[in-house]
Amino acid sequence: MLKIAHRGAKAYEPENTLQAFQKALDLNSDGIELDVHLSADGHIIVIHDETIDRTTNGKGEVNTFTLAELKSFLIDGKYQIPTLNEIFDLVDKKCLINIELKGLGTAPKVVALIEEYIAVKNWKYEDFIISSFDWNMLEETSKLNPKIPIGILTEEDIETALAFAEKIKAKAIHPDFQLLNAENVSEMQKKGFLVLPWTVNSEEDIQKVKSYKVNGIISDNPDKI
Numbered sequence: 001m002l003k004i005a006h007r008g009a010k011a012y013e014p015e016n017t018l019q020a021f022q023k024a025l026d027l028n029s030d031g032i033e034l035d036v037h038l039s040a041d042g043h044i045i046v047i048h049d050e051t052i053d054r055t056t057n058g059k060g061e062v063n064t065f066t067l068a069e070l071k072s073f074l075i076d077g078k079y080q081i082p083t084l085n086e087i088f089d090l091v092d093k094k095c096l097i098n099i100e101l102k103g104l105g106t107a108p109k110v111v112a113l114i115e116e117y118i119a120v121k122n123w124k125y126e127d128f129i130i131s132s133f134d135w136n137m138l139e140e141t142s143k144l145n146p147k148i149p150i151g152i153l154t155e156e157d158i159e160t161a162l163a164f165a166e167k168i169k170a171k172a173i174h175p176d177f178q179l180l181n182a183e184n185v186s187e188m189q190k191k192g193f194l195v196l197p198w199t200v201n202s203e204e205d206i207q208k209v210k211s212y213k214v215n216g217i218i219s220d221n222p223d224k225i
């Protein structure tokens, strides 16, 4: 049962910050989940929304700012928006990194960064899993490098996700936990896929999905899993 910290340990520190990912490591998480967009100058930026409005003291779309400009905005008055490289260096192979592709154009950049860390820093493909609700970007990822593990995100329909997972030879299916029951979890696993639901936070919901024997849980409070 993998304990995966959603946007870092989001229940305890501001989401998608170095501090949230450090907290996830401190809680002995088996993995972290994060979201990525591109800056105007092509850096991979770890942030959930298309804009910086909700999480920082700035306003505007992430992909209209350079990295230097993005670094000038603050989260909770003190933290900076991190890059994906910074998170890789913080984690330093201590746990699985689930990278959710949000922004257009992120797939080739993320694939190149993963390949660099594998070639130069001795990381392994198993240290990563790329997911997205945008299945075109998952197909693009799989074509760029079929060795990179892929998780199919779905909030709608397990059967369609299962068919797509088979088509692109994914490693996992990441469903909204409310879509799950013991039968469909077993069906996905029998076809060879890990089942990693999100975002499961209450003790009651955690117990429920555990009873379905999922392979892991993505949670804001991974310590409760």
Ligand code: G3P
Pocket (backbone or CB within 6 Å): 006, 033, 035, 048, 100, 131, 153, 174, 198, 199, 218
């Ligand atoms: O990866 C699962 C979950 O993070 C998807 O939803 O909106 O939190 O990115 P969201």
Ligand code: CA
Pocket (backbone or CB within 6 Å): 033, 034, 035, 100
């Ligand atoms: Ca996410």
